[in-house]
Amino acid sequence: MESTLTTQEITRVQTLQRVLDGYLTQRAAACELGLSVRHVHRLLGRLRDGGVAAMASRRRCKAPNNQIDAATCRRILGRCRSDYLGFGPTFLAQTLAQRDEISVSREWLRRLLIENALWKSKRRKRNLHPLRERRPRFGELMQMDGSPHNWFEGRAPECTLLLAVDDATSRICSARFERTETTDGYFRLTRSHIERYGRFLAAYPDKHSIFRYSGQSVASDVTTQYQRACNELDVELICANSPQAKGRVERANRTLQDRLVKAMRLANICDMEAANAFLPGFLENHNAQFACEPACSDDAHRSASSFDLDYILCRRKERVITKNLMFQISDTVYALTDAYSKRNIVTGARVELRIHTDGRMTGHHGSHELSVKSLGKRVRNAPIVGAKDLNAHLDRRLPNPHKPALNHPWT
Structure with missing residues (x-):
């Protein structure tokens, strides 16, 4: 019977047998096994009455008390094969809790999805980049980017999501869908941010021609329409030299390409107008989960009441x-x-x-x-x-x- 015992149980049997033979006291055995004296006394009783076989765990081969019942498993798998197809374990656990009132752990879902060939973990190659400290105040630096993607999964033409992410908090302050990245699109994005929060100190987009002219033939003092607007708003325009330099907005794009696409599928969003109306509620929940507190509680935004946004933007x-x-x-x-x-x-x-x-x-x-x-x-x-x-x-x-x-x- 000893072959059916675990290594820990065999060690306990050997130690308790020394107690029964008189070579060890119960207190010394409790210290050696890391158990209380009362539990050692109970184990000695089981060993005397049932022998070595009684030392095996009584929970072995029994279902755990917190086991998910088969009906719930079938319900979850049915949802995963229809409405929640392609959901990852973390997002699936949150969605089941919010929409279906089913509370299960992320790790249990991960095992369930892998066992049913509904999820395959991806090993990502991580390139190490030196970390830059966040700006201390909300509104000091606004990272901007556009993300062209099949946002509607074929229910509507492909479009681009424009984002403005605060560097201090990773909060998505403004977002809107546009056909493509255009100057007018960024004007609309900037205006929605200013009307809600005020003027930020600096914008941090990429080197798109919307933000700066490229090419040696262009004079250095020639400005784009967006750069001219930033100058009039007293907002510094800084262009990132690489996608990794504005990693917060890039990571936000990657997260939204997964979660926002699935959320719009569940809400049956099929056009840009409905998607732009859907965004505020979605971003409120997103920011509550992913945004962090700034190092300094002061708000760096400045009032825009004296600026004519119709004229500038x-x-x-x-x-x-x-x-x-x-x-x-x-x-x-x-x-x-x-x-x-x-x-x-x-x-x-x-x-x-x-x-x-x-x-x-x-x-x-x-x-x-x-x-x-x-x-x-x-x-x-x-x-x-x-x-x-x-x-x-x-x-x-x-x-x-x-x-x-x-x-x-x-x-």
Whole structure:
């Protein structure tokens, strides 16, 4: 029977037998085994009455008291194969507790999913990067990024989620879905943040052309529309040199690409408008779980009450007016139609055009607002090409053929 005992139980039998033989006292045996004297006395009684076999644990081969019943297991597996397909153990445990009122541990779920081939743990290669201390105050540094992804899992076209994450707390302060990363999209993101919290001290995006011009041909003093807006708001714009430099917003993107996608699936969100309405409630729960307290309790945000956000957060262009009170932007011709323009705008005058985030365009000359009307796309005359240049002209219209690499096996 000793072969059915564990190593610990065999050690107990040997020590208790020495007590029965008179070589050891009960108190000394209790110290040696790390048990109380009362428990040693009980074990001695079991050894005398039942022999060595009685020293085996009475719980062996019995179901634990906290075992999950089979009906609950079947219910959980059914949900995992339908609505919760692809959920990880941690997020699944939270979702089951919130939506189904089933409280189970993450580790138990992990084993259940692996046993039923519903989860496969992924070993991630971690590149070590030097850690940077968080900024001490909320609102000092706002990390920004856009994340293109299949957010609706095919229920709607792919789009981009724009995020602003506070460096001190990892709190997602503002977020919105846009078709792509655009200047207008970041203007809308920045405005929603400023209207709720105020002006932050610095923005920390990547080196996208929205934030800075790239290329040696561009003068260093030329600014983008977003950089110009930051200068007028007294917000410093700092561009990160690598994705790892703004790791907090990158990790937030990775988390949302998992959790937000599944949450929108459960809520049957199928378009960007509904997704933007869904975001505030989701982010409130997300921040309650993942955001941390800043090192300093002072808020670094500043008031924006004295700033005209309609004027600052829009694209502004300057155009020279023709004798017909017309100008052109991106092959589209516009005309000034108000009475002030007809009386006071002369040929060659410069007019400021403001393209607002809602698509409106307004013209401004001094303190006067001008009415602008679109006349449609500019119609270009057909080119006149001689016979000697016709082939070259058509070749420029053809797509460039793919050129294989020098080490390609077919070359």
